[in-house]
Amino acid sequence: MKVPETLAVIGSGPSAIYLLKHILDHVEVLKRQFREILVFEKCEFTGMGMPYSPNTTDRFNLSNISSDELPELPRTLAAWLRAQSPTVLESLGISSTEISEEGIYSRLALGEYFKAQYQLLTAWLEEAGIRITDHAQCEITDITDEEGFVRLFSAEGEIYEAGRVVIATGHHWPNQDSPKAGYFASPWPISKLLPEDGGHYPFTIGTLGASLSAFDVISSLAHRHGSFVKEGNRLVYHADEGAGEFKMAMHSAQGLLPHLQFDQRKPRREVYRHVSREELLSLRDEAGFLRLATYFDQVCRPALIQALxxxxxxxxxxxxxxxxxGVVDFAEAMTEKHDYANAFEGMRKEMTEAVASVKRHRPIHWKEILDDLMYMLNYHAGLMPAEDHLLLRAKVMPFVMNVAAAMPLQSGDKILALYDAGRLELVTGAVADVHPKDGQGVTVKVEDEGGKKSTLHYPMFIDCKGQSPVGVEEYPFPSLAKSGKIRPARVPYAGSGETPEDSANQKSDCADAQGRQLHEIGGIDIDETYHVIGEDGQPNPRVFDMASPHIAGLRPYSYGLQACSHTAAIVVEGWLGLEPGSRETAEETG
Incomplete structure (x- = not known):
């Protein structure tokens, strides 16, 4: 096979799966561009992805997406589950009577589903004339950009060549754990946190964050220290005799728990649901900026008023x-409605509305519309100036992410059961310092909104605040960085560059050739169709990066499976010579 006719894909999780799906949709055109696809996966399971792999997650960890929300694949999740044997369903903790398009299932169930869809897609691509070569347990550790092709290097010393490469590696969790101190820089793989079979942790365990990842930890550990039992209409937690003083403490800066699952009128996001691409681009000012205030006024305000x-x-x-x-006022007003003196009692109160929404199909319109609007902004965030990126990150995103979490009702029930049993608490205040010390546990310093400082100590503490952007210095393919083939994501200031709100951000400011002050927003620079951009300012025709940690600066809301699919679609649109989003617009008007 000639090198230019080969496409390499690094990663085989959902981003890669949706990429294959969109390639299949246009296979008659694209097989003229490449005749072979090489898929590289560092784990032994191809077609699953980190959050859904048995190497990473646990049978007690739920997804937060239903079958009717999942972007199109050969079969829907519900249809695939209905086709499984009772033995397979039992292994996934699912009863055949529970399967529905709206149901929420374990991450392991989604992993098996994705693996099956991956196998179907690769088989169909083979039938259509594109050869697929899987390289499982093959970690690509470096990429070099050569004249007309790319060269990939594996951890085992193998070298591969391709005409172009798509980086679809997904999450990136550097190993910064200090297990001797009881400190873990991420919850993954969750197996590292679990006691030995039959063992217990008879002490309080802390988590940084009250996110869905924090609840994954809480759920996995709670099941190893007791059981959840339905008593009447309530779920009750009974600790094992040997659990001792086992307890979980979640640290939340604002003292908030995530919003709960809600019903939606249109479960699948569309970028241009509210305005067309042309209308959105027309909102740019004379300097070419899409200002956050303008976007909120012209697009968000009317849609949110109607939804509210x-x-x-x-x-x-x-x-x-x-x-x-404005947008910050709105975020603060809606946060205030979700802010309770006791967050657990607040969740209990909101559970009534959430159950009615999900069980009786009563959409919570404002949450759905907010998600829509952020989804649209995500794909055009590169048009915003630095001031608006800083404002979005500091004042808006914490609120949006709390709403978008959409914690499954089953998970909310478990949180309340653990709280009622005295096994779960919430610590309010910003964590200022985390200090692990071998053999002595982890010291955590907290400062509340009133400025009161306190120090807490945990034998075990897990950072669950989520994925941080991966920039040039941490980029997993060092030769691309050293050769200047990638550069940090930067955006210019609309004004003088003064940002009194967050002076620490000035450390990442620089100037371009025209003397404009630029701000590094995290991650690497990409163009509209996900070509990486080098230090020369030119997009690379052979290297594409759609890994969310790498592009988090320019795509600040690229979370979830719907974003995986849409991002993959944009990459394919670029190969077809189409404008980003043009296929979606055509589908809506066709």
């Missing part, structure tokens, strides 16, 4: 009618 009125939140809808009530 449908949910009888007329007080906030009225306030949005005032042009002076």
């Amino acid at each position: 009125e449908k949910n009888a939140l007329n007080d906030v809808a009225r306030r949005l009618g005032d042009p002076a009530f």
Whole structure:
């Protein structure tokens, strides 16, 4: 096979799976560009992805997406589950009577589903004339960009060549654990946190964050220290006799728990649901910037007012009618509605609304619309100036991510059961310092909103705050960085570059050739169709990067499986010579 006719894909999880799906959709055109696809996966399982692999997750960890929300693959999740034998369903903890399009299932179930879809897609691509070569347990540790092709180097010393490469590696968790101190820099793989069979942790375990990842930890450990039992209409937690003082403490800066699962009118996101691409681009100012305030005024405000009125939140809808009530005001107003003196009792109160929404198909319109609007902004965030990126990250994203978490109802029930049993607490305040010491545990310093400082000590502490952007210095393919084939994601300031809100950010400022002050927003630079951009400012025609940690600066809301699919579609649109989003627009109007 000639090198230019070969496509290499690094990673075989959902991003790669959706890439294969969109290639299959246009296989008659694309097989003229490449006749072979090499898929590299560092684990032994191809077609699963880190969050869904038995190497990483646990049978007690739920996904937070239903079958009707999943982007299109050969079969829907619900249809695939219905086709499985009772033995397979039992191994996944699923009863055949529980299967539905709206159901939420374990991450392991999604992993098996994705693996099956991957196998179907690769078989169909083979039938259509594109050869697929799987390289499982083959970690690519470096890439060099040569004249007209790329060279890939594996951890085992093998060398591969391809005409182009798509980096679809997904999550990146550097190993910065200190197990002797009881400190873990991430929850993954979750097996590293579990006691030995029959063992217990008879002490309080802390988590940094009250996220879905934190609840994965809580759920896995709670099941090893007791059991959840349905008593009447309530779920109750009973600790094992040997559990002792086992307890979990979640640290949350604002003292908030995630919003709960909700029903949606249109479960699948669309980038241009509210305005067309042309209308959105017309909102740019004379300098070419899409200002966050303009986007909120022209696109978000009318859509949110309508949605809030449908949910009888007329007080906030009225306030949005005032042009002076901006995006930060909205985030603060809606956060205040979710802020309770006791977050667990607040969740219990919100559970009533969430159950009614899900079970009776009553959409919570404002949450769905908010997700839509952020999804649209995500794919155009590179048009915003530095000031707006800083504002979005500091004031808006914490609120949005808390809503978008959409914790499954089953998980909410377990949280309340653990709280009622005295086995779960929430610690409010910003964690200022985490200091692990071998053999002595982890010291955590906390400062609350009033400035009061306190020091806590944990025999075991897990950082669950989530994935951080991966920039040039940490980039997993060092030759691309050393040769200047990638550069940090930077955006110019609209004004003087003064950002009194966050002076620490000035450390990552620089100037371009025209003297404009630029701000590094995290991750690496990419163009609209995910070509990496080098120090020369030119997109690389052979190297594409769609890994969310690498592109988090320019794509700050690239979370979840729907983003995996849409990002893959944009990459393929670029190969077809189409404008990003043009296929979606055609599908909506066709």
